[in-house]
Amino acid sequence: xxxxxxxxxxxxxxxxxxxxxxxxxxxxxxxxxxxxxxxxxxxxxxxxxxxxxxxxxxxxxxxxxxxxxxxxxxxxxxxxxxxxxxxxxxxxxxxxxxxxxxxxxxxxxxxxxxxxxxxxxxxxxxxxxxxxxxxxxxxxxxxxxxxxxxxxxxxxxxxxxxxxxxxxxxxxxxxxxxxxxxxxxxxxxxxxxxxxxxxxxxxxxxxxxxxxxxxxxxxxxxxxxxxxxxxxxxxxxxxxxxxxxxxxxxx
Ligand SMILES: [Zn+2]
Numbered sequence: 001x002x003x004x005x006x007x008x009x010x011x012x013x014x015x016x017x018x019x020x021x022x023x024x025x026x027x028x029x030x031x032x033x034x035x036x037x038x039x040x041x042x043x044x045x046x047x048x049x050x051x052x053x054x055x056x057x058x059x060x061x062x063x064x065x066x067x068x069x070x071x072x073x074x075x076x077x078x079x080x081x082x083x084x085x086x087x088x089x090x091x092x093x094x095x096x097x098x099x100x101x102x103x104x105x106x107x108x109x110x111x112x113x114x115x116x117x118x119x120x121x122x123x124x125x126x127x128x129x130x131x132x133x134x135x136x137x138x139x140x141x142x143x144x145x146x147x148x149x150x151x152x153x154x155x156x157x158x159x160x161x162x163x164x165x166x167x168x169x170x171x172x173x174x175x176x177x178x179x180x181x182x183x184x185x186x187x188x189x190x191x192x193x194x195x196x197x198x199x200x201x202x203x204x205x206x207x208x209x210x211x212x213x214x215x216x217x218x219x220x221x222x223x224x225x226x227x228x229x230x231x232x233x234x235x236x237x238x239x240x241x242x243x244x245x246x247x248x249x250x251x
Contacts, residue, residue: 009119161181
C-alpha cells in the first residue's frame with residue numbers, strides 16, 4: 001500500500017456518513033482519483049478548507065488494490081479557490097468544466113496537457129456571462145480534441161478539399177463539414193467561417209486570450225457551443241448542463 005503524492009485540483013465532493021466526504025480530484029501524476037477524506041466534515045478537520053472545489057492541493061493518499069476509492073491522508077493547500085470561486089458566475093462555469101472533465105478523463109490515466117489546461121481555465125479572469133460562455137466553449141472544444149473526437153474542420157468531409165477562408169459549409173451527420181459542391185440537401189445547418197475560426201483559435205490561444213477574442217462574438221460562441229454540447233452528449237451518452245448557480249458542496 002504505497003503512499004501516492006501529487007499536485008491535484010479538487011473537482012467535486014459528496015458528503016459521506018456523518019463526518020466524511022468523498023472527493024473527486026484531478027491529479028497531475030495519476031489522472032482522475034476518487035477518495036474518502038475521513039473526518040473532513042468535522043469543524044476541526046486536518047483538511048481545513050483544502051477540499052473546497054477548485055482548490056489546488058498537494059495530495060497524499062493510499063491506494064488499495066481492490067477498491068475504487070483511495071484513502072486520502074493529507075491535502076496541503078497550494079492555492080485556495082476562495083477568491084476565484086466565490087463568484088456564482090465562475091463557480092457555475094468551473095462546475096461545468098469539472099463535469100466535462102469527470103465525463104471524459106478516465107480514472108488513473110494521467111494527462112499533463114489536460115492538467116495544465118484545467119489550471120489555465122481556473123486562472124482565467126471571468127466576470128461577465130459572455131466571458132464565461134467563451135471559456136465553456138474553449139473547454140468543450142479542447143475536451144473533444146483531447147478525446148480524439150473533434151471533427152476536422154479544415155477539409156470537406158466528402159471531397160477532402162481544404163476550405164477557403166470566407167467559405168461557409170453545411171454540417172454533416174458526423175459533425176464534419178460538407179462543402180457547397182458536395183452538399184446535396186439544402187436546408188442543412190450552416191457553419192460560417194466565424195464558427196470555424198472560433199474552433200481553430202482554441203488551438204493557438206490560452207484560455208484568457210481566447211476569452212478576450214471571443215467575448216464580442218456572443219451569438220457565434222453560443223451557436224458553436226450548442227453544437228459542441230450536442231457532440232459531447234453523443235460521445236458520453238448523456239447531456240452535461242451548465243447550471244447558472246451551484247452550491248460549493250453537493251450534500
Ligand atoms: Zn466537398
